Amino acid sequence: MTGFLSILRRELRIALRRKGDVLNVLVFFVVIASLFPLGVGPEPNQLRAMAAGVAWIAALLAALLSLPRLFAADYADGTLEQMLVSPQPLAAVVLAKILAHWLLTGLPLVLVAPLIGLQYGMPAGAFGVLLAALLVGTPVLSLIGAAGSALTLGVRGGGALLGLLVLPLLVPVLVFGAGAVSAAMSGLDPSAHISLLGAFLAVSSLIGPWAACAALRVALD
Amino acid sequence: MLETTALACERGGLRLFSDLGFAVAPGGLLRVRGANGSGKTTLLRTLAGLTRPSEGVVRWRGQPIADDYRKEMLFLGHAPAMKDELTVLENLEFSAQLAGLENPDCKNALERLGVARLADLPARFLSQGQRRRAALARLALSAGVLLWLLDEPFAALDAEGITQVSALCTAHLAGGGMLVLTSHQDVAIASAAPQEIELR
Numbered sequence: 001m002t003g004f005l006s007i008l009r010r011e012l013r014i015a016l017r018r019k020g021d022v023l024n025v026l027v028f029f030v031v032i033a034s035l036f037p038l039g040v041g042p043e044p045n046q047l048r049a050m051a052a053g054v055a056w057i058a059a060l061l062a063a064l065l066s067l068p069r070l071f072a073a074d075y076a077d078g079t080l081e082q083m084l085v086s087p088q089p090l091a092a093v094v095l096a097k098i099l100a101h102w103l104l105t106g107l108p109l110v111l112v113a114p115l116i117g118l119q120y121g122m123p124a125g126a127f128g129v130l131l132a133a134l135l136v137g138t139p140v141l142s143l144i145g146a147a148g149s150a151l152t153l154g155v156r157g158g159g160a161l162l163g164l165l166v167l168p169l170l171v172p173v174l175v176f177g178a179g180a181v182s183a184a185m186s187g188l189d190p191s192a193h194i195s196l197l198g199a200f201l202a203v204s205s206l207i208g209p210w211a212a213c214a215a216l217r218v219a220l221d
Numbered sequence: 222m223l224e225t226t227a228l229a230c231e232r233g234g235l236r237l238f239s240d241l242g243f244a245v246a247p248g249g250l251l252r253v254r255g256a257n258g259s260g261k262t263t264l265l266r267t268l269a270g271l272t273r274p275s276e277g278v279v280r281w282r283g284q285p286i287a288d289d290y291r292k293e294m295l296f297l298g299h300a301p302a303m304k305d306e307l308t309v310l311e312n313l314e315f316s317a318q319l320a321g322l323e324n325p326d327c328k329n330a331l332e333r334l335g336v337a338r339l340a341d342l343p344a345r346f347l348s349q350g351q352r353r354r355a356a357l358a359r360l361a362l363s364a365g366v367l368l369w370l371l372d373e374p375f376a377a378l379d380a381e382g383i384t385q386v387s388a389l390c391t392a393h394l395a396g397g398g399m400l401v402l403t404s405h406q407d408v409a410i411a412s413a414a415p416q417e418i419e420l421r
Contacts, residue, residue, distance in 0.1 A: 002318060003321070006319065007319075010307070010315050013306075013307065013311070014304055014306045014307065017306040018306055073304075076300075077301070077302060078298055078299070078300020078302035079302045081271065081296075081298055081302065082296075082302045082316060082319060083319060085270065085291055085294065085296045086291060086321070087288075087291045087292040087320065087321045088321070220271055221271065221272050221273060
């Protein structure tokens with residue numbers, strides 16, 4: 001547990017001293033979401049119908065931008081090696097990295113998402129659902145993404161490979177995340193969609209860290 | 222306490238060494254020699270449990286190495302494991318926490334490696350040698366860690382640094398510790414039971 005906390009504290013401290021990395025992801029998220037109206041035209045009804053899907057696609061792309069860095073710096077400077085030979089369980093190390101990643105990329109996206117809702121003229125009732133869906137769904141991006149990031153460690157052009165590897169696995173998050181908001185907007189109960197997102201979160205919190213641990217051991221062999 | 226039997230390793234299909242057997246007892250020093258690419262680093266990583274040997278086993282206290290082993294072992298590789306954004310002291314404190322050391326006196330450790338005045342400097346301003354010294358300050362904290370595995374500890378150090386590190390190693394061995402190191406330099410380290418292996 002002390003290992004978990006000290007890794008988490010260290011990650012947050014480093015991020016505080018390199019604010020650019022966190023801001024990049026956020027700005028990217030907002031820019032992607034702002035491009036859609038420019039491309040498809042300013043028809044309000046059409047935009048409103050697209051809002052949830054756009055927010056989720058932008059969140060996926062923004063997460064993908066940050067994921068290659070998840071383990072790469074620690075791999076390059078030998079910290080990862082020290083983590084593996086330390087008495088700390090590797091699962092605790094990986095979970096601390098994943099939690100830090102979510103706090104630094106997922107959570108800010110959730111907080112900025114209302115901006116996109118406003119931009120697309122989303123009805124007030126759907127705001128809460130969008131936030132709830134993002135709150136449950138974005139940790140899945142960090143969990144599954146960590147496995148992808150560990151698998152592509154040290155591979156040239158790993159970023160592109162990471163996308164090919166991780167995006168298909170994240171399709172359910174996109175479907176149910178956007179589905180929850182669409183349901184709320186057409187007056188239906190979104191709780192089934194949110195529950196499915198929750199189930200996906202539960203499964204990925206078992207599989208993601210486990211796969212990441214195995215991949216890290218192979219990468220450092 | 223540390224033993225290997227019939228150890229063999231290969232990297233990328235190339236056999237580096239095979240049928241390697243040795244034992245290191247408390248107070249024992251094992252120097253690993255060999256040309257570039259002869260497998261010194263691979264051997265140390267195998268002893269640290271990072272690389273899986275293609276044949277043979279590494280034993281600690283008579284058992285194949287497992288999770289408990291990592292509490293009694295310190296491995297320092299080529300990479301200094303320091304983050305540019307953190308200060309020298311923060312880096313050392315983190316590695317001490319990661320190693321599960323209790324009440325580490327990090328300031329004193331930096332002092333003993335002659336880098337105490339750099340303690341509050343972000344690591345990105347350090348020279349290669351200073352970085353190395355700051356990383357080796359882990360040794361001054363790890364007197365209680367039984368086995369040290371050091372990969373080229375003297376690389377990039379000046380004469381004074383080499384003296385400081387070799388003094389730490391000598392004290393560790395005198396206190397009943399064990400040391401396996403790779404080095405191209407002949408640095409004097411006093412040991413009750415010195416051994417040498419040459420990889421080719």
